[in-house]
Amino acid sequence: MMSILLAIASVLAIGFAATAYLRQFRRRQAEMTAGLSALAAMRWRDFAALAQRMLRERGYTNIEQHPLGNSDQAYFVMQRVGERCIVACKHGTAIHLGARDLKDLGESIRLHDAASGKVITAGQFAADAQPEANRQRIELIDGATLWPEVAPLLPEAQLQHIRSVALDRSKREIMIAWVFAAVVGLAIGLLLPREADDVAPGVAVPVVQPSASTPLPTAATRVPSAPAPKTIVAMQPQQTDVEQRQDALRAIGSLPDIERALWSTQSTVSVFLLSEKQQPWADICKVLSRYPAVRSVRVQLTPPTGSTSPVRFRQCFAY
Numbered sequence: 178m179m180s181i182l183l184a185i186a187s188v189l190a191i192g193f194a195a196t197a198y199l200r201q202f203r204r205r206q207a208e209m210t211a212g213l214s215a216l217a218a219m220r221w222r223d224f225a226a227l228a229q230r231m232l233r234e235r236g237y238t239n240i241e242q243h244p245l246g247n248s249d250q251a252y253f254v255m256q257r258v259g260e261r262c263i264v265a266c267k268h269g270t271a272i273h274l275g276a277r278d279l280k281d282l283g284e285s286i287r288l289h290d291a292a293s294g295k296v297i298t299a300g301q302f303a304a305d306a307q308p309e310a311n312r313q314r315i316e317l318i319d320g321a322t323l324w325p326e327v328a329p330l331l332p333e334a335q336l337q338h339i340r341s342v343a344l345d346r347s348k349r350e351i352m353i354a355w356v357f358a359a360v361v362g363l364a365i366g367l368l369l370p371r372e373a374d375d376v377a378p379g380v381a382v383p384v385v386q387p388s389a390s391t392p393l394p395t396a397a398t399r400v401p402s403a404p405a406p407k408t409i410v411a412m413q414p415q416q417t418d419v420e421q422r423q424d425a426l427r428a429i430g431s432l433p434d435i436e437r438a439l440w441s442t443q444s445t446v447s448v449f450l451l452s453e454k455q456q457p458w459a460d461i462c463k464v465l466s467r468y469p470a471v472r473s474v475r476v477q478l479t480p481p482t483g484s485t486s487p488v489r490f491r492q493c494f495a496y
Contacts, residue, residue, distance in 0.1 A: 180369035188362035195354035199347055208343035211269050212321045212328060215339055216299045221268040225251035228266045228297045231326050237262065254289060257351060261291035272300030276309035283313035299323060418470040426473050428464045432457050437479075445490075447477045453486060462493035 202373040212461040216224060229239060251266045263285045267274065274296065286294045292313040296302075301319050309318050328336060416424065422440065429438040429448060441447040448461065458478075465472045470493045480486040 178297070180366050183369065184362040184366035187365050191358035191361055194353045195358065196351050199354060203350060204343055206345040207346045208340055208354075209321065209338045211342045212324050213299045214329075215331075215335065217318075221266070221270075224268050224299075225253070225266045227327055227330060228264065229253065229255070229446045230330050230384045230446055231323075232262075232264065232295075234326070247469070252285065254291070257282060258323050260293070261289060263289055263291045263294040265296050266292070267298035267300065271298045272298050273303055274298065274306055274317075275303035276299065276305040279306060279309050279313055279315055282369065283485055286314065288395075297323060311377060322479075346403070380475040421468040421470040425468045429461055432460045432464070441477060445475045446471070447479060449479045450481055453480055453484060460492065465493050 179272045179348070211479075216227070219227070232255055235257070237256065240254040240256055251268075253264050253266075255262050255264055263282060264280050265285075273469075279296065282294050282296060285291075292314070293320060296310075296315060297318045299320045303319050306317060309315075329338075356394065426438050426440065429435065429446065434452045434457055436448060436449040436451045438446055438448045448457075450457075461476060463474075465474070473492065476491050476493065478489045478491065480488070
């Protein structure tokens with residue numbers, strides 16, 4: 178039961194954490210990616226017009242359009258508070274602008290006696306672009322900066338389509354995340370020890386340890402000899418379940434070729450063997466048959482120290 182609860186808790190924790198991450202972060206990122214792809218699909222003149230609208234929202238006004246415009250870039254001059262600004266629009270998302278690409282704009286800033294310049298692109302800038310931009314008084318506006326400003330300026334139908342594409346991608350990723358969470362939960366449920374399920378939470382398991390007055394024999398003191406006659410402890414009338422468990426444990430521990438016995442869980446008795454030559458299984462079942470409270474428990478047979486034989490689990494009587 179405990180392993181099932183832990184597996185379910187793992188599925189829910191992973192699933193809800195992944196859902197929150199995908200909705201709050203990855204969905205916005207997917208929307209920006211879809212939006213920049215839509216900007217790249219525009220004609221370069223429409224992209225330049227959208228950039229001008231964005232700057233007008235910042236308080237700039239148009240002065241003139243640069244005569245040099247082509248299929249992937251446009252130049253125009255704007256001003257704010259009497260200061261001129263030379264703007265270069267670089268069309269496309271595959272653009273990766275570096276310091277060398279800013280030198281022409283810096284020259285235009287000086288020729289037009291402008292106070293600053295801007296480069297607007299749906300692509301990205303190289304690492305060496307920002308130091309050069311600082312020297313040339315140029316503001317760099319790449320895709321990540323551009324999209325939040327231009328998104329409200331797009332037609333509502335186009336913006337809704339972009340958000341729908343991002344939502345569909347987010348749903349697929351969330352579904353994959355829950356499948357992964359279910360696989361992890363299943364693995365946890367299968368790998369946890371089964372014995373952990375036998376003990377209910379909060380229930381104390383009575384475990385009988387060997388008496389301190391009768392120390393266990395060590396390897397140095399064990400002498401092969403005929404086993405001494407041992408007395409089988411019989412169940413007394415009107416015994417409680419706890420008393421039956423204790424008496425059964427003492428009786429099993431007194432059998433030949435058994436080092437000791439103890440309760441490892443509420444329903445499992447661990448029996449440690451002294452030798453693999455003799456099989457005390459029949460004697461163990463005879464003992465358990467006399468105690469109704471424990472006759473159906475599992476018996477864990479642990480081989481002697483140094484043995485290569487595996488631990489075995491057996492049951493004398495069915496429930």
